[in-house]
Amino acid sequence: MASVKRKPGPAELLVLEDFLPYRLSVLSNRVSGAIAARYAKAFALSIPEWRVIAVLGRRPGLTATEVAEATEMDKVAVSRAVARLVAAKRVAAQADARDARRQRLTLTREGESVHARIAPMALESEQRLLSALTVRERADLNALLDRLLIAARNL
Amino acid sequence: MASVKRKPGPAELLVLEDFLPYRLSVLSNRVSGAIAARYAKAFALSIPEWRVIAVLGRRPGLTATEVAEATEMDKVAVSRAVARLVAAKRVAAQADARDARRQRLTLTREGESVHARIAPMALESEQRLLSALTVRERADLNALLDRLLIAARNL
């Protein structure tokens, strides 16, 4: 009530550089950008395509819808990524016997090869980033991210 | 050497859901998406526009290039966001007296008003997200993000 300081107002409180959503966006862009640049050049692969390959590498036979769920991409993005990968003979699609609408997706031999070569690159980049943290801090980070991911889902 | 288990191979090691760049991307998208949805509806404002307003609110008189540095957006994005904001009479641009190429950017009264109304909304969303964490954890998170942001810059 007796405060003589100039009124704070909302502007004072919101500092973009300290704003968590902004910081997350910058970090994510830097990381994804750096990694994507590496394999975009080496393999002519976009981020959506790379995600599809990553998930099919571990879980062959998923349908496009399942891939969309697993990667949190929307189905249009998956549809297009799959179309490009099929055109490039990196992914094979065969209709499900029971449901002709579904396409069972698998990596071709070529797709497997891409996967086998990119995965180590990606993991190496991740390690490079994580090398800024101690083992303990990495565990803390993962725990925090788990909780933030859940909280963010309910925003 | 005597291992009988099937060979691990790179595929086994890369689990998309545990891959830090992927997790950051999902988290950032969820958070930004949720917040952007709120003010996009309320104020017809895109994320780039909102960032420009946020930074000009605290630091009036920046040039477009300076805004680009402050927001980590590229100059094309800033140029277009500023053009829209000027058209909407939310930002005023006046040529720098010393250098006719530069535009000194400031919020108009209308722009200030938008800023004053959005900032609390944004901060409230941030708080909602952070309410999943203890005060101590928030500090840890920020420290970790600081270091990751630096590490990511040198990727």
Place this chain on the structure above:
DNA sequence: TGGATTTAGTTTCATCTGCAACCAATGGCA
């Protein structure tokens, strides 16, 4: 059965994005 509803996936369209080319003003320097 046979329509009405739901689901899988694609296409369309309108918008967004970013690189590269560009224009204009400035600064460097011979």
Place this chain on the structure above:
DNA sequence: TGCCATTGGTTGCAGATGAAACTAAATCCA
């Protein structure tokens, strides 16, 4: 001074993106 390189900012174009409409197949249920 006058030319060249640099910088601030915009524009053109080509590819990416997402919502909504659409096609086709499967399921529901009277």
